[in-house]
Amino acid sequence: MRKWITAAVLGLMCVGGAANAQGEGAAGIVQGRQAGMMLSSVAMGAIKASIDAQQAPSTQRFNSRALARWARAVPGLFPAGSGAEAGVPTHAKPEIWSDRAGFEARAADYAAAADRLAELAAGDDAAAFAAQWTVVRASCQACHTPYKAE
Numbered sequence: 001m002r003k004w005i006t007a008a009v010l011g012l013m014c015v016g017g018a019a020n021a022q023g024e025g026a027a028g029i030v031q032g033r034q035a036g037m038m039l040s041s042v043a044m045g046a047i048k049a050s051i052d053a054q055q056a057p058s059t060q061r062f063n064s065r066a067l068a069r070w071a072r073a074v075p076g077l078f079p080a081g082s083g084a085e086a087g088v089p090t091h092a093k094p095e096i097w098s099d100r101a102g103f104e105a106r107a108a109d110y111a112a113a114a115d116r117l118a119e120l121a122a123g124d125d126a127a128a129f130a131a132q133w134t135v136v137r138a139s140c141q142a143c144h145t146p147y148k149a150e
């Protein structure tokens with residue numbers, strides 16, 4: 001598990017180019033998850049632009065699958081010790097650890113919504129795909145409101 005998390009974080013660092021001298025241990029995990037969150041926003045924006053341009057859902061298969069995989073990685077990127085005590089700026093609220101079950105439930109909702117989006121991207125129902133994008137977007141907000149500081 002630990003090795004897997006490290007690999008995920010290193011992968012994100014490469015993609016995000018965010019590695020710096022602080023990018024180790026808990027600080028590295030914080031920076032990796034922040035980069036991943038930003039990249040998930042990029043994927044969401046690309047999918048929305050494609051929906052607005054009335055492109056086929058199949059053009060968004062890669063973005064949707066990336067989002068679904070990322071969603072499943074989210075809980076593991078918030079281990080104990082990766083809050084303010086990690087020593088780098090973070091918007092993660094202490095409630096992530098004091099109400100772990102609630103946080104994991106929001107992450108599971110997100111993963112289920114993103115999985116469904118990826119399924120729909122493999123088909124050709126553009127209306128269902130667009131509606132599911134909105135469901136995914138709502139699942140981001142449902143976690144940010146209780147667990148992410150402004």
Ligand code: HEC
Binds near residue numbers: 030038041092139
């Ligand atoms: C299960 C909870 C959860 C879900 C679901 C979630 N986020 Fe986040 N997000 C967080 C937390 C907590 C932070 C703050 C992380 C930190 O600063 O260490 C965050 C941070 C962010 C940031 C700011 C990153 C930065 O450092 O500037 C963006 C952008 C973001 N999320 C986008 C999204 C998008 C888009 C989705 C849905 C597609 C999403 N998030 C889903 C919990 C979540």
